[in-house]
Amino acid sequence: MAAAVLLPIEAEPHTDAPALGCNRGVMTYVAYRGLDSWTFIGIGWLLHTAWDLVHHLKGNPILPFYHDSSMACAICDPVIALWCFRGGPSLIALVRGWFGPGRTTDHAHGGASATS
Template sequence: MNIALILTTAIGPISIGLLCISIMSLVKEPNRQIINALAIAGAGAVYWSGGLGFYEFPLGIIMVYLAFKGLRNYKYLAAGWIVHTVYDILHHLYGQPIIPMVPTSSLGCAICDPVLAIWLYFGAPSIFEVLKRRRAA
């Protein structure tokens, strides 16, 4: 795989992650945390019938648990995206892509998810507030 292909494969998913963070930064707390918990719960079901058979179902159970715990602690939501990343990689290698007509969509998701996980790990701060504080300092 050449460097241009690697860059184009990574730039899109990273940009999507940053766009999601920007949009979610517009949502006030506690709704930001609630919406992110719902996203984690939903992410647990996107691969059902994705080619890994029975092994699809534990993801749903794990993600609902992490979403519930994430209603109180953002670190559980971060963990949810890391767990989802593992499933993304498994689907890229052995299963079906998350978007059937885009063969590298699971790989893209595996690149995007850790971007979201890092943001959530640090408490999902509004990126606009962070930038405003940096400018004021």
């Protein structure tokens, strides 16, 4: 059986350690509260959006080969946060609501219409 190895999270060279530690503490608290609350999950996504913006503004994208990857992430994350603030509703039910109820039970005649 292979043993699991836990590697320490290294700070990036351009970040200062106290601020990184504070961010970890805030995110840990938000993540813990998110175990019971969709609202805190949404707050976590908004915090993630802020960190994506910092990556974009500092010129240190999440994906080094795609310069605007952090900005793209910052655009999508608030949408996920809004979904969380709504309580994480079923996306399937939402789409079904947009397109109507679908087939009705008015097909009792097997598709043939009665003529008189």
